[in-house]
Amino acid sequence: GAVVSQHPSRVICKSGTSVKIECRSLDFQATTMFWYRQFPKQSLMLMATSNEGSKATYEQGVEKDKFLINHASLTLSTLTVTSAHPEDSSFYICSARDQKNVWDTADTQYFGPGTRLTVL
Amino acid sequence: DQQVKQNSPSLSVQEGRISILNCDYTNSMFDYFLWYKKYPAEGPTFLISISSIKDKNEDGRFTVFLNKSAKHLSLHIVPSQPGDSAVYFCAASRTYKYIFGTGTRLKVLA
Numbered sequence: 300g301a302v303v304s305q306h307p308s309r310v311i312c313k314s315g316t317s318v319k320i321e322c323r324s325l326d327f328q329a330t331t332m333f334w335y336r337q338f339p340k341q342s343l344m345l346m347a348t349s350n351e352g353s354k355a356t357y358e359q360g361v362e363k364d365k366f367l368i369n370h371a372s373l374t375l376s377t378l379t380v381t382s383a384h385p386e387d388s389s390f391y392i393c394s395a396r397d398q399k400n401v402w403d404t405a406d407t408q409y410f411g412p413g414t415r416l417t418v419l
Numbered sequence: 420d421q422q423v424k425q426n427s428p429s430l431s432v433q434e435g436r437i438s439i440l441n442c443d444y445t446n447s448m449f450d451y452f453l454w455y456k457k458y459p460a461e462g463p464t465f466l467i468s469i470s471s472i473k474d475k476n477e478d479g480r481f482t483v484f485l486n487k488s489a490k491h492l493s494l495h496i497v498p499s500q501p502g503d504s505a506v507y508f509c510a511a512s513r514t515y516k517y518i519f520g521t522g523t524r525l526k527v528l529a
Contacts, residue, residue, distance in 0.1 A: 301465075341521065342508065342519045342520060342521045343508065343519045344519075345517065348516065390460070392463070394462075407465055408515075409465060410455070413460065413461060
């Protein structure tokens with residue numbers, strides 16, 4: 300159980316184009332999903348928190364117009380990197396919160412396999 | 420300001436011996452701690468967690484210890500196996516947002 304998928308696993312695009320990454324919780328409903336970014340040999344940095352049916356909450360320093368997040372259903376969140384540039388090249392990972400109780404903050408996030416974005 | 424630190428970037432251990440990975444945090448408001456294992460170009464895999472009301476949690480070969488007064492947690496893997504070789508991240512949470520440490524690369528030598 301608690302499987303999270305991500306698609307695509309790898310994408311190469313030209314500078315200026317937009318790229319959409321999908322994150323799905325396969326066997327549980329996730330009211331909250333998270334998007335992280337990891338640079339080589341560095342930690343995972345939280346970009347934004349995606350809540351089903353409402354606007355995403357972005358971390359300080361993350362451009363909300365550059366990284367569009369949509370959480371249209373309890374099992375799907377999408378991250379769109381708009382007008383991508385080479386500095387956006389990174390490993391993007393989503394996670395979904397397997398929440399047993401709506402008031403329970405002691406829950407576990409399950410991560411997708413990640414998406415390697417390369418912007419030429 | 421790095422709220423969660425893993426001061427050892429790498430660790431090598433012989434197969435069958437104990438691996439001890441350490442993690443320090445600065446924010447006493449964190450109430451949930453987790454360890455994840457990660458291979459290159461893959462997402463992290465959940466290993467074990469501990470609530471701040473406990474000081475130990477065990478799951479098979481993995482045990483996590485929490486010392487709240489020292490703001491320190493550790494992951495013990497016994498016995499270590501070559502398949503345990505990966506990067507291990509600790510994470511601390513307060514109201515479900517995770518702060519990750521910088522990771523420790525564990526190499527288990529056969």
